[in-house]
Amino acid sequence: ETGVTQTPRHLVMGMTNKKSLKCEQHLGHNAMYWYKQSAKKPLELMFVYNFKEQTENNSVPSRFSPECPNSSHLFLHLHTLQPEDSALYLCASSARSGQGALETQYFGPGTRLLVL
Amino acid sequence: AQTVTQSQPEMSVQEAETVTLSCTYDTSESDYYLFWYKQPPSRQMILVIRQEAYKQQNATENRFSVNFQKAAKSFSLKISDSQLGDAAMYFCAYRTRNTGNQFYFGTGTSLTVIP
Numbered sequence: 001e002t003g004v005t006q007t008p009r010h011l012v013m014g015m016t017n018k019k020s021l022k023c024e025q026h027l028g029h030n031a032m033y034w035y036k037q038s039a040k041k042p043l044e045l046m047f048v049y050n051f052k053e054q055t056e057n058n059s060v061p062s063r064f065s066p067e068c069p070n071s072s073h074l075f076l077h078l079h080t081l082q083p084e085d086s087a088l089y090l091c092a093s094s095a096r097s098g099q100g101a102l103e104t105q106y107f108g109p110g111t112r113l114l115v116l
Numbered sequence: 117a118q119t120v121t122q123s124q125p126e127m128s129v130q131e132a133e134t135v136t137l138s139c140t141y142d143t144s145e146s147d148y149y150l151f152w153y154k155q156p157p158s159r160q161m162i163l164v165i166r167q168e169a170y171k172q173q174n175a176t177e178n179r180f181s182v183n184f185q186k187a188a189k190s191f192s193l194k195i196s197d198s199q200l201g202d203a204a205m206y207f208c209a210y211r212t213r214n215t216g217n218q219f220y221f222g223t224g225t226s227l228t229v230i231p
Contacts, residue, residue, distance in 0.1 A: 004160075033219075042120070043207070043221040090161065103211070104151065105219060107161040 003027040006091050006108035013081065014116050021076040021111045023091030030095065032074040033105065034066060037088040049074060081115045088112050120210050122222035129198045130230050136183075137193045137225045139208030148212040150184065150191045155224075156204040164206070167191065195227075203229045 003026040013019050025032065034046040046060045049068040063085075065077040074091055092105040119142045129135035141150070148169045155161040167175045167184050174182050179199075183192045191210075195202055208222040 040125075040223060042223050043219075045218065048218070103149070104163050104166055105209075106163070107153075109160045 004091060004093055004106050004108035006089075006111050008111060009109060010112045010114075012114045012116065013078070015081060015083075017081075018077070018079040020078065021089055021091075021113075023074040023076075023108055025072055025074075025091075025093040025106070025108075027093055027106060029093035029106070030071050031093060031103075032068060032071070033092040033094075034064075034074065034076050035090040035092065037090055037110070043090070047076075078113075081113075083115050086113055086115045120208050120220050120222040122206075122208055122225050124225045125223070126226045126228070128228040128230055129195070129202075131198055131200060133198055134194060134196045135198055135227065137195075137206050137208075137227070139191045139193070139222060141189050141191065141208070141210045141220070143189065143210065143212065145212040148210060150182075151209040151211075152180070152182070152191075152193045153207045153209060153221075154202075154204045155207065156201075159204075161207070165193065198229050200229050200231060203227055 005024050007022045030051050032049045036044040036046055045058050047057055047066040048055045052068050063080050067075040088110045090110045091108040094103045094105045121140045123138055150167045152164040153161050154164045165175050165177045165180050165182055167182055174184050179196045181194045205224045205226050207224045209219050211219045
C-alpha cells in the first residue's frame with residue numbers, strides 16, 4: 001500500500017530471546033521513526049533518525065536498541081523484553097525537516113509483538 | 117508541552133451520513149502542521165488530510181474536510197457521505213517546525229459505519 005515495509009508482521013518471543021524488527025522505505029525519505037502503539041494510548045515515539053543520525057530517544061529502555069545503517073533501513077533490536085512490551089511497533093518515514101514539504105509521516109504496516 | 121486530545125473514543129455514523137471527529141491540541145508554538153491519519157483494522161496507517169497552521173483556509177480532500185480553529189486550538193475532521201470503508205481508527209497528530217521530527221498523536225477515535 002505504501003512505500004514503507006516492515007518485517008516480520010507478527011512476532012512471538014520469550015523474555016530471554018533476542019530478535020530484530022526491520023523497516024525499509026522506498027520513498028527517498030531521510031528521516032525514520034519507531035513508534036509503539038498500545039491499546040487506548042497515544043502512539044509513543046521511541047526513536048527518530050535523521051540522515052542516519054539518532055535525533056530523538058524518548059526515554060526508551062535499553063532493551064530496545066535501534067540501528068539505522070542507511071537512510072532506507074531501520075532496525076529495532078530486542079532483547080530481554082517484558083510482557084508489557086507487547087504491542088504493535090510501527091515504523092514511519094518522512095522527508096527531512098526543512099526540505100519544504102509538509103513532512104508527512106508515512107507508516108509501515110507494523111509488527112505485532114507478543115512477549116511471553 | 118504539546119499534547120493532542122481526542123475526546124471521543126468511539127463514534128458511529130449511518131452510511132451516507134456525515135460525521136465529525138473532534139481534536140484539540142495544546143501548544144505555545146505559532147507555526148505547526150496538523151494531520152488526520154486513518155488506521156483500518158489490521159491495515160496500515162495512512163494520511164487522510166493535513167493542514168498548515170498559517171493557512172486560514174480549511175483543507176479538503178474529496179469527502180474529508182477539516183474545521184481548523186487556530187485560536188481555539190481545534191482541528192476537527194468531517195467525513196461526508198460516509199462509506200463502509202471509512203470504518204477505522206482515526207488519529208489526530210501535530211508537529212511544529214521547531215520540534216525537529218517530533219510528532220504528537222492523540223489516542224484515536226474508533227469510527228463505525230452502520231450500513
